[in-house]
Amino acid sequence: MNRPHVLLAEDHASVAEVLKRILNDEFDVVGAVADGVALIEAADILKPDVIVADISMPRLDGLSALIKMKEKQSDVKVVLITMYDEPSVARVALDAGALGFVMKHSAATDLIPAVKAALAGKTYLSSILVEKE
Amino acid sequence: MRRCIARFSLLLLMLSSTSAFAARPRHVLLLYSFNRDISSFQAFAEEFRTQVTRGFREEVVFYEVASQPAPSNENPDEQPTLHYLTSMFAKHQLDLVATVGGPAAAFATKHRQELFPETPLLLAAVDERYVKNAALTANDAVVAVRNDVQGVIENIRHVLPHTSTIFLVIGNSPHEQFWRKQIDGELQQFRSQLQFVWLNDLSFPEMLKRCASLPPNSAIFYVLLSVDSEGTSRAESVSLSRLHAEASAPIFGVHRTQLGYGIVGGPLMSMDDLGSVTAGVAIRMLNGEVPANIKTNPQLPGTPVYDWRELSRWNIGEDRLPPESIVLFRDPGVWERYKSYIAIGGAIFVVQSLLIVALLANRSKRRRAEAAVRESRDRLSAILGTAVEGIVVTDENGSIESVNIGLEKMFGYGQLELAGQNVSSLMANVSFSSNETGVNMEAQGTRKDGSAFPVAVAVSEVELTGRRIYTGFVRDISERKRTEQLAREFGLQLIQAQDAERARIARELHDDIIQRLARLAIDAGRVHSAPDGDQHNTIHEIHHELRRLSKDLHSLAYRLHPSLLESLGLANAIRMDCERFSRQHSISVHLELGDIPRVISEDAARCLLRVTQEALQNVASHARVESAEVMLRQRNQGLQLIVRDKGVGFQVEQNKSRRLGLASMRERLGLLEGRFDIESTPGQGTMLLAWIPLRNLSGDQNDEPSSCAAS
Numbered sequence: 001m002n003r004p005h006v007l008l009a010e011d012h013a014s015v016a017e018v019l020k021r022i023l024n025d026e027f028d029v030v031g032a033v034a035d036g037v038a039l040i041e042a043a044d045i046l047k048p049d050v051i052v053a054d055i056s057m058p059r060l061d062g063l064s065a066l067i068k069m070k071e072k073q074s075d076v077k078v079v080l081i082t083m084y085d086e087p088s089v090a091r092v093a094l095d096a097g098a099l100g101f102v103m104k105h106s107a108a109t110d111l112i113p114a115v116k117a118a119l120a121g122k123t124y125l126s127s128i129l130v131e132k133e
Numbered sequence: 134m135r136r137c138i139a140r141f142s143l144l145l146l147m148l149s150s151t152s153a154f155a156a157r158p159r160h161v162l163l164l165y166s167f168n169r170d171i172s173s174f175q176a177f178a179e180e181f182r183t184q185v186t187r188g189f190r191e192e193v194v195f196y197e198v199a200s201q202p203a204p205s206n207e208n209p210d211e212q213p214t215l216h217y218l219t220s221m222f223a224k225h226q227l228d229l230v231a232t233v234g235g236p237a238a239a240f241a242t243k244h245r246q247e248l249f250p251e252t253p254l255l256l257a258a259v260d261e262r263y264v265k266n267a268a269l270t271a272n273d274a275v276v277a278v279r280n281d282v283q284g285v286i287e288n289i290r291h292v293l294p295h296t297s298t299i300f301l302v303i304g305n306s307p308h309e310q311f312w313r314k315q316i317d318g319e320l321q322q323f324r325s326q327l328q329f330v331w332l333n334d335l336s337f338p339e340m341l342k343r344c345a346s347l348p349p350n351s352a353i354f355y356v357l358l359s360v361d362s363e364g365t366s367r368a369e370s371v372s373l374s375r376l377h378a379e380a381s382a383p384i385f386g387v388h389r390t391q392l393g394y395g396i397v398g399g400p401l402m403s404m405d406d407l408g409s410v411t412a413g414v415a416i417r418m419l420n421g422e423v424p425a426n427i428k429t430n431p432q433l434p435g436t437p438v439y440d441w442r443e444l445s446r447w448n449i450g451e452d453r454l455p456p457e458s459i460v461l462f463r464d465p466g467v468w469e470r471y472k473s474y475i476a477i478g479g480a481i482f483v484v485q486s487l488l489i490v491a492l493l494a495n496r497s498k499r500r501r502a503e504a505a506v507r508e509s510r511d512r513l514s515a516i517l518g519t520a521v522e523g524i525v526v527t528d529e530n531g532s533i534e535s536v537n538i539g540l541e542k543m544f545g546y547g548q549l550e551l552a553g554q555n556v557s558s559l560m561a562n563v564s565f566s567s568n569e570t571g572v573n574m575e576a577q578g579t580r581k582d583g584s585a586f587p588v589a590v591a592v593s594e595v596e597l598t599g600r601r602i603y604t605g606f607v608r609d610i611s612e613r614k615r616t617e618q619l620a621r622e623f624g625l626q627l628i629q630a631q632d633a634e635r636a637r638i639a640r641e642l643h644d645d646i647i648q649r650l651a652r653l654a655i656d657a658g659r660v661h662s663a664p665d666g667d668q669h670n671t672i673h674e675i676h677h678e679l680r681r682l683s684k685d686l687h688s689l690a691y692r693l694h695p696s697l698l699e700s701l702g703l704a705n706a707i708r709m710d711c712e713r714f715s716r717q718h719s720i721s722v723h724l725e726l727g728d729i730p731r732v733i734s735e736d737a738a739r740c741l742l743r744v745t746q747e748a749l750q751n752v753a754s755h756a757r758v759e760s761a762e763v764m765l766r767q768r769n770q771g772l773q774l775i776v777r778d779k780g781v782g783f784q785v786e787q788n789k790s791r792r793l794g795l796a797s798m799r800e801r802l803g804l805l806e807g808r809f810d811i812e813s814t815p816g817q818g819t820m821l822l823a824w825i826p827l828r829n830l831s832g833d834q835n836d837e838p839s840s841c842a843a844s
Contacts, residue, residue: 055697063700083687084697086716088708092701105680 004119007048008032009039009065010081011057015104019081022111023052036060040069043076050118052111054104055082055089063093070097077118081107090125100124158192159228159419161185162249166236167359168199174233176390177258180408181231181415188416196221200232200240203366204306204359211240218248229418231255231411235263236308242267253418257411258404261431262315274424276411278402279431280387282319286327288399288437289352289385292449297350298328302340302376302384305333306360316356336363337372344380351382355396370394383447389438393462397447398439407432523607527565531556534602543588543609545581556605565592565603575610587614623796630797641689649682688713703738704729704765707745711763714746718753720761727766730827737825740801741765741774744809747794748776748821756780756819771807771826779818798823 006027010016011034020029027050031042037059043051051069053062060068062080069076079100080093090101100114103126110126117124163178178197185193198218201209230252232238238256245254254273256264261277269275289296301316303309313333320329332340340361344353355373360366369391377384377395386396389403410429418424437455441463444451451460514537517524523540527533533551541548544559556565563576578588589608594601656675663671691713698706704726711722745763752761758780765774798821799809807825 055700061697061700063697067700083683084709085684086709086712088705088712089697089701092705105683 003028004049004115005030005046006115007039007042007046007051009034009036009042009051009053009057009062011035011054015054019052019107019111022107023115026112027115034058036062036065039065043069044072049077050115051076051078052115053078053080055080055084055093063096063098066093066098067096077121079111079114079118079124081111094123094125102126158194159189160194160196160222160225161229161231161415161419162222162227163195163197164230164232164237164241165197165199166201166232166234166240167204168202170199170234170237174258174404177233177404177408177411180405181257181412184409184412185415185419188412189419191419193419196227200237204236204304204308205364205366208307211244214240215244215248222249227252229253229255229415231257231415233258235259235311238264238267242269242273253424255411255415255418255424257414258407263311269425271423271425274414274418274427276407276414276429277431278407279433280402281400281434282316283322284400284434285354285385285387286320286323288455289354290323290327291455292397292399292444292453293350293352293383293447295350296327296352298330298348299352299354300330300332300344300347300382301354301356302344302358303331303333303356304359305362309333309357309359312357334362337361337365337367337375341375341379344376344382347380347382353380353382353384355384355386355391383443383449387434389435392438392440395443396440397443397449398437398461400434400437402432403435406435521608523605523609525551525556525559525605525607527556527603527605529566529601529603531565531603533559540607543580543607544578550581560588560590560607563590563592563605565605578607578609586611623800626796638689638693646682646686646689649678653678653682688717698738698742699735702731703733703741706738706742707763707765710742710746710749714749714753720753720759722749723760723762725762725764725766727764729765729767729772733772733827737772737805737827740805740807741772741823741825743801744774744798744821744823745776747798751794751819751821752776752778752780755783758818767827768824771824774823775820777818777820782813782815782817782819 004027006023006029008016008019008023008029008031010019010032013034016032016034020032023029030048031046033039033042035058036053039051039053039057039062040060053065055062057065062082066078066080069078074097076097078098079102080098081102081104082089083104084090085103093101099118099122102110102114102124106126110124114124114126163181165174182195198214200214201211227249230241230249232241232255238259241248241254241256252272254270255276256267256269256273257276259275259277260280264275264277286299289299301313303313303316310333313331317329317331320327323329332343335343337358347353353376355376358367358369358372373384373386373391373394373396380395383397384395385399386392387402389401389405392398392401410432414427414429417427437458439449439454439458439460441460443449444454444460451458454460517537517539520537520539523543524537525533525540526535533554533556536546536551538548540546541551544551551559556563558579560576560578563574573589573591575587575589578586580586587610589610591606593604593606595604653675656671656678660668660671660675697709701709708724708726711724714720715722749761749763752758756778758778760778762775762777764777765772767773795809795811801807802809802823802825805825807823809824810822811819812822813819
């Protein structure tokens with residue numbers, strides 16, 4: 001059983017624990033980091049199938065890390081999870097190359113579909129955003 | 134009386150002559166005509182004695198005696214003289230008797246037998262005409278003179294050709310009468326051309342009077358004045374001098390001795406020469422030669438001699454004088470006469486010149502120095518005059534001596550109004566004294582109109598030419614004080630704002646978030662006891678509430694510090710803010726983003742973001758509108774942000790409730806050398822303009838302009 005590899009980046013330990021539990025239902029969480037800089041290093045070594053990253057992180061936020069990783073490896077698949085529910089932020093994220101944009105409080109329902117969509121090379125937006133748009 | 138004088142003179146002469154009686158001294162008697170001739174013929178006698186003493190090998194003793202005391206109009210009493218001469222020379226055998234002048238010669242020849250019958254007699258200084266008929270013996274010798282009357286007249290005519298009348302001054306004694314007759318005869322040849330007037334009948338004062346007002350072309354011939362018509366005897370030097378002083382015509386004479394006493398001059402009889410010739414004859418006689426065999430030619434007037442002063446007085450040109458004439462008493466000339474004065478004057482002139490040159494040099498140096506001083510003073514006064522600082526100079530008592538324009542302006546006084554006033558009228562509580570020097574005091578200044586303003590004063594003390602003056606540098610610190618006051622107020626407002634924000638957050642957390650959490654905890658606690666159907670609903674409600682709660686907290690956190698600016702970039706961050714603002718306040722924001730450089734310093738980006746947030750917050754709080762406009766674009770090498778609404782507007786200067794927000798915006802922009810402007814008119818809306826200079830741009834421009842309308 002060859003499950004997709006997911007790299008998780010979330011600075012808040014308890015949130016990270018919940019997200020790992022959600023992801024573990026369908027995927028192998030091969031690594032968990034707490035900031036953007038560590039994310040870039042881990043992604044380089046682990047070569048995960050999908051990266052799930054919080055936007056708000058110390059040292060380097062998830063959005064900036066996405067942009068840097070895209071510069072080196074354009075086909076990296078990233079799902080951003082965030083508390084920001086402004087469409088402009090989602091737009092920036094998608095423009096930067098993110099495949100998923102998931103609101104944190106919708107993670108229980110939206111995260112698995114978002115990662116699956118990303119694995120398929122499709123874009124996924126949290127329903128709350130889709131509603132707004 | 135006259136005899137007494139004569140004897141006294143005789144005695145004197147004897148004493149003075151007895152130098153030595155040793156080995157056979159020869160005794161020579163000089164017999165003068167009159168007592169006063171002893172001095173008149175001094176030149177003659179001196180030369181005679183000198184030459185005899187020198188020329189004769191043996192010792193000679195001279196006796197000098199006058200034949201009669203003074204000339205007289207009457208026949209003189211000769212007895213006393215005879216008596217003395219016999220008694221005197223009874224013991225001393227005379228070796229030679231020499232007479233001087235006519236009367237003496239007459240006396241000697243007349244009394245020869247009774248006085249000195251054996252002694253050789255020398256008749257000297259006697260006119261040849263006087264002795265022409267004298268009975269001379271073999272023991273007698275004569276050294277005659279020829280007083281050349283003709284020569285005198287010719288001389289007068291020669292030097293003064295226009296002369297028409299000659300006044301002859303002569304006394305009235307028998308001796309003089311003799312001469313008047315002699316001369317009158319000799320004048321005969323000139324009578325066709327000249328008129329002659331004898332003054333012998335006049336007394337001397339009358340003569341003076343007469344001679345004082347002589348007609349033009351007159352001349353005076355001073356012949357001889359022994360005794361005038363009044364019988365008064367006069368010394369020649371005195372009478373001639375007085376005549377000279379009064380006479381209105383030139384005076385001519387015969388003797389060399391008269392020259393210098395007022396005669397013009399001419400061929401004159403020299404007494405020196407006469408004395409010398411007479412001495413020669415006397416020596417031969419003392420040597421034993423037979424007197425009668427010794428013949429000498431009559432002594433004639435010598436080379437013409439003139440008195441330069443008289444020539445000048447009577448305008449007689451020297452070219453008129455006979456050849457080889459001698460001019461004496463020549464005016465030494467300006468140089469000769471004033472040589473010493475000129476020398477002293479010249480020295481003084483030179484010294485003065487040097488002094489003047491030195492003073493001039495000094496003056497020009499001083500002028501240069503003064504010009505330099507003036508220039509530097511002008512420059513200094515220009516500097517001090519234009520100085521914004523007020524400068525006041527006082528004496529020790531605080532009395533104002535001078536102020537600059539800056540100070541006059543500062544205190545509202547006119548020019549020179551402050552001189553003499555006490556500095557305390559400008560600044561109470563400031564004393565200009567040693568205690569206060571150098572201290573930068575703050576004080577209250579009082580303007581002329583009485584208004585007060587704050588000043589800073591620094592006083593310096595200067596010791597100048599022995600007295601103390603104080604200079605105060607006064608600065609108007611009203612602006613500084615105002616700024617300080619504003620800063621204080623601003624700081625206070627910031628603290629108040631911070632407190633208010635904290636209170637608001639605390640209130641929000643306590644009144645809202647915490648209450649909602651409490652309610653969630655209550656709901657969660659009820660899940661166990663709730664019936665199955667309700668359990669699902671309760672959990673769903675809890676989940677829903679938690680999502681809203683987390684969102685509100687996130688919002689609260691973001692308001693405290695926008696954390697995504699770096700990754701979003703300024704444009705996106707502003708766009709996000711506009712979206713958030715629109716959603717929160719239901720005010721649509723039209724966002725217009727121009728060409729925004731991608732790389733903007735974080736400070737500048739954060740500043741503009743904050744200003745946007747602040748401005749939008751103001752719109753929400755005060756404008757009472759449903760839409761607003763936000764514009765961000767490049768202008769003048771900088772980024773311009775405009776936030777505009779068409780709301781109620783406000784009075785910019787008066788609205789205090791917004792001052793903190795505006796001040797903080799202005800403050801933020803000021804720190805980045807930006808500009809902040811707000812235009813608002815009540816009822817016309819508000820426009821806020823912010824501008825920040827863009828420096829160190831990478832030239833990397835942001836993508837195409839974009840716009841976003843959030844609803």
